[in-house]
Amino acid sequence: MNKKIKPLLILIFLLFNLFLFSQETSDKLLFNSVIKKKATEYKSFPFFYKAASYFIEEAWDSTLVYTAKQLNSHQKKKDLKDFTNYLRGHSFKQKLLFKEAQKEFKLISLEFEFYNLVKFRLGQLSLELNHFKEAIVYYQELAQLPEDHFKYFNKSLVYHHLGLCYLHLKEFDKAEPFLIENVRLIEQKKDTLELIAGYGNLANLYYEQYKDDLAIPYFEKAYALSKSTKSFKKRSNTSLNMSVVEENRKDFSKALTYRKEYEQWQDSINNQNRIYEVAKIEKEFAVKQKQQEVNLLAAENKAKVKERNGLLYSALTLLILLGVTFYFYKEKTKTNKIVLEQKERLNELNATKDKLFSIVSHDLRSSVNALKTSNNKLLENLESKSLDTLKETLKNNSNIVGSAYSLLDNLLHWALLQTKQSYFQIEQTRLFFIVEQVAENYKSLMEDKGIAFKNSVQKTDKVFTDQESLKIILRNLIDNAIKFSKAKDHIHVYTQNKDSEYCNLIIEDSGLGISKTKLAELLMDETPLSKKEHENTIGTGLGLQLCKTYIEKNKGIFSIESTLKKGTKMIVSLPKATSNG
Amino acid sequence: MDNVNVLIVEDTPTESDALTKVLEANNYNIVGVATTFKNALDLFYNNPVDIVVLDIFLNDNPDGIAFAETISVTPNASKPFVFLTSSTDRKIFERAKLTQPFSYLMKPFNELEILYALEMAVEKFYAQPDVFLGEEEDTIISSEYLFIKKGKSLKKVLLTDIIYIEVEEKYCNIITEKEKFVILISLTKISKLLDDTIFSRTHRNYIVNTEKITEIIPSDNLILLSGNHKATLSDTYKDILKNIRTLK
Numbered sequence: 069m070n071k072k073i074k075p076l077l078i079l080i081f082l083l084f085n086l087f088l089f090s091q092e093t094s095d096k097l098l099f100n101s102v103i104k105k106k107a108t109e110y111k112s113f114p115f116f117y118k119a120a121s122y123f124i125e126e127a128w129d130s131t132l133v134y135t136a137k138q139l140n141s142h143q144k145k146k147d148l149k150d151f152t153n154y155l156r157g158h159s160f161k162q163k164l165l166f167k168e169a170q171k172e173f174k175l176i177s178l179e180f181e182f183y184n185l186v187k188f189r190l191g192q193l194s195l196e197l198n199h200f201k202e203a204i205v206y207y208q209e210l211a212q213l214p215e216d217h218f219k220y221f222n223k224s225l226v227y228h229h230l231g232l233c234y235l236h237l238k239e240f241d242k243a244e245p246f247l248i249e250n251v252r253l254i255e256q257k258k259d260t261l262e263l264i265a266g267y268g269n270l271a272n273l274y275y276e277q278y279k280d281d282l283a284i285p286y287f288e289k290a291y292a293l294s295k296s297t298k299s300f301k302k303r304s305n306t307s308l309n310m311s312v313v314e315e316n317r318k319d320f321s322k323a324l325t326y327r328k329e330y331e332q333w334q335d336s337i338n339n340q341n342r343i344y345e346v347a348k349i350e351k352e353f354a355v356k357q358k359q360q361e362v363n364l365l366a367a368e369n370k371a372k373v374k375e376r377n378g379l380l381y382s383a384l385t386l387l388i389l390l391g392v393t394f395y396f397y398k399e400k401t402k403t404n405k406i407v408l409e410q411k412e413r414l415n416e417l418n419a420t421k422d423k424l425f426s427i428v429s430h431d432l433r434s435s436v437n438a439l440k441t442s443n444n445k446l447l448e449n450l451e452s453k454s455l456d457t458l459k460e461t462l463k464n465n466s467n468i469v470g471s472a473y474s475l476l477d478n479l480l481h482w483a484l485l486q487t488k489q490s491y492f493q494i495e496q497t498r499l500f501f502i503v504e505q506v507a508e509n510y511k512s513l514m515e516d517k518g519i520a521f522k523n524s525v526q527k528t529d530k531v532f533t534d535q536e537s538l539k540i541i542l543r544n545l546i547d548n549a550i551k552f553s554k555a556k557d558h559i560h561v562y563t564q565n566k567d568s569e570y571c572n573l574i575i576e577d578s579g580l581g582i583s584k585t586k587l588a589e590l591l592m593d594e595t596p597l598s599k600k601e602h603e604n605t606i607g608t609g610l611g612l613q614l615c616k617t618y619i620e621k622n623k624g625i626f627s628i629e630s631t632l633k634k635g636t637k638m639i640v641s642l643p644k645a646t647s648n649g
Numbered sequence: 650m651d652n653v654n655v656l657i658v659e660d661t662p663t664e665s666d667a668l669t670k671v672l673e674a675n676n677y678n679i680v681g682v683a684t685t686f687k688n689a690l691d692l693f694y695n696n697p698v699d700i701v702v703l704d705i706f707l708n709d710n711p712d713g714i715a716f717a718e719t720i721s722v723t724p725n726a727s728k729p730f731v732f733l734t735s736s737t738d739r740k741i742f743e744r745a746k747l748t749q750p751f752s753y754l755m756k757p758f759n760e761l762e763i764l765y766a767l768e769m770a771v772e773k774f775y776a777q778p779d780v781f782l783g784e785e786e787d788t789i790i791s792s793e794y795l796f797i798k799k800g801k802s803l804k805k806v807l808l809t810d811i812i813y814i815e816v817e818e819k820y821c822n823i824i825t826e827k828e829k830f831v832i833l834i835s836l837t838k839i840s841k842l843l844d845d846t847i848f849s850r851t852h853r854n855y856i857v858n859t860e861k862i863t864e865i866i867p868s869d870n871l872i873l874l875s876g877n878h879k880a881t882l883s884d885t886y887k888d889i890l891k892n893i894r895t896l897k
Binding site for chain 1: 737738739742743755759760761762765782783784
């Protein structure tokens with residue numbers, strides 16, 4: 069008989085454990101909310117706060133670490149300490165370190181708000197450690213509490229545990245009322261699973277005492293109830309119990325059916341396990357697949373980002389390229405414009421040059437032609453030996469050659485200026501001597517024309533100038549003055565030192581003068597070349613052009629003052645040389 | 650006073666003839682007309698030359714410059730140059746300019762221009778500017794001669810011919826064996842530039858050629874000079890007695 073009971077007892081334990089945990093869940097949730105509240109209340113204690121949050125997350129190790137830290141901080145607050153100890157005790161319990169758990173729970177002071185819960189836990193621990201008598205003490209105290217104290221733990225559980233304790237101590241008569249009470253309470257709650265366990269316990273109680281008549285109906289009740297549940301475990305347990313019962317009654321065929329049923333349920337459990345495993349594998353597979361998908365998506369995303377970046381970069385490069393191209397295009401158009409302008413200017417200059425050539429050659433041709441006819445005349449005169457006319461003609465010829473020479477001279481200097489080949493050296497120069505030297509060449513001409521010449525430049529007047537270019541300037545200005553003067557006119561060269569920086573060299577004549585429009589034309593940057601207003605005078609405007617350029621080159625200023633019929637003043641202002649000798 | 654000796658280096662006869670005519674008309678002495686580089690060197694070393702007028706181009710080569718360069722590098726031989734040229738080609742000018750001091754004249758030129766160029770060349774060569782062109786002075790002192798502007802032209806006087814110089818404010822009376830004339834020069838300049846081993850100051854107004862001293866009479870403060878000239882010796886300048894070699 070004993071042998072047959074033993075597996076039953078094991079069965080009871082199994083049930084008991086299952087029972088214990090299923091009951092706990094609702095109470096746990098309730099108590100967790102209490103802990104949460106406490107944690108927010110003691111937020112200023114970071115260790116406790118952390119421990120509490122880990123507790124709720126059921127991370128027991130972390131809870132133990134932080135509660136230890138909290139305890140080490142020697143906080144005097146009793147409430148806080150008790151709570152910490154409770155968290156520690158519960159964590160140890162969850163880690164199946166029952167003795168440590170017991171120690172922690174015992175540290176909690178009697179004033180603790182939830183001391184009943186502590187007692188309950190201590191009872192549980194004693195039960196786990198098979199200290200049934202201790203457990204009974206705890207549970208007896210709890211059992212006598214009024215109804216409203218069973219907030220965070222179940223009264224039926226208290227009765228159940230008490231019953232179990234007595235059962236283990238084989239004090240069946242003491243166990244019976246508790247188990248019956250337990251069943252009654254469960255029946256009130258109408259919890260099928262618990263009820264099955266309750267009936268099982270009662271059945272075992274009676275069976276142990278060989279009160280088979282009392283036990284069997286409970287077994288059957290449990291068995292009947294188990295049919296309505298989906299739990300294979302319950303079904304197999306009740307079937308196994310029934311088969312043991314039938315076996316003891318020697319009703320083997322029934323026992324066999326129960327046994328078979330039990331095995332069937334056992335298989336189902338195994339199947340279920342296998343299904344779980346398969347499901348688990350499938351789940352894992354699915355997770356893997358999902359992960360792969362995620363990876364794929366991530367990769368795709370990466371590729372997309374890359375592509376987008378690539379696009380961005382290429383767009384940027386394109387933009388820069390466009391900018392650069394635009395810049396160069398602009399530069400090119402600019403240079404093109406400049407080139408075009410230069411081309412136009414070159415064309416203009418070329419046209420001027422062509423015109424100049426035509427005028428110069430025309431003038432030279434007429435000069436040479438005049439010489440030719442004059443030479444013929446000379447020959448005639450020579451034959452007729454009229455020496456007076458001979459002299460006259462020769463003088464005339466010499467004049468023609470003189471002006472042709474000065475034209476050629478100007479042409480040469482103009483060409484030299486254009487090619488910038490000429491030697492040019494600005495030095496201190498005494499104006500008087502230069503004027504004298506230049507005037508020397510025109511003395512006979514002026515005498516012939518009956519023009520009075522006077523050089524009243526001071527010998528001390530010194531300027532900075534290039535000697536040769538000053539001579540060219542003077543030659544042209546004096547030549548002009550002579551051209552536009554008649555007999556009894558006079559030419560006067562003198563200086564004015566009104567300015568501290570410039571010395572004004574003035575070539576004044578009492579000749580024809582220049583009209584206002586012509587004057588403006590002459591002073592323009594580029595004098596249009598033209599035939600002269602006054603016939604019989606060779607000239608192209610080249611001389612004056614040359615003067616202007618050379619004066620500019622010598623850093624001087626050129627101006628003309630003129631009144632028609634009264635005369636002209638040509639003023640050349642040159643930088644003064646500091647007179648130190 | 651002697652005429653200034655000019656050497657003409659010019660390969661075109663018409664031009665050298667014209668030049669000769671103008672210079673002779675102005676009392677210059679033409680020592681020769683060279684037409685080639687070699688000819689020019691020959692004439693230069695065998696004649697007493699004061700000024701050289703030379704064409705840059707001889708037979709289309711810039712031999713004129715070569716000649717000037719050769720003379721320039723010979724110690725104590727160099728004389729004032731006037732370059733003649735018909736072109737203002739910069740490259741040629743740059744080369745010619747290396748023979749310092751540099752004076753040039755553009756062809757064609759008239760009488761005034763060549764005379765001016767000669768004077769400028771002498772002024773520049775002896776580094777005594779604004780002498781002939783200004784109104785304050787008219788004499789340039791070289792180591793051998795006085796170059797004096799006389800009318801339109803230049804004259805020279807051998808320094809060793811001078812017996813004594815008498816200073817009268819801006820003017821100096823130059824007394825030589827043969828003649829006596831006045832030049833315009835400052836006393837400071839003349840005392841600075843004259844060779845003081847030959848010329849000595851004997852009085853505020855007297856500079857004497859010590860070689861021409863015949864007798865010194867310190868008691869009368871009198872110096873007797875050759876040609877029966879007399880100069881005054883003042884106390885301030887009696888030190889010269891120690892410096893003058895006297896026969897004993």
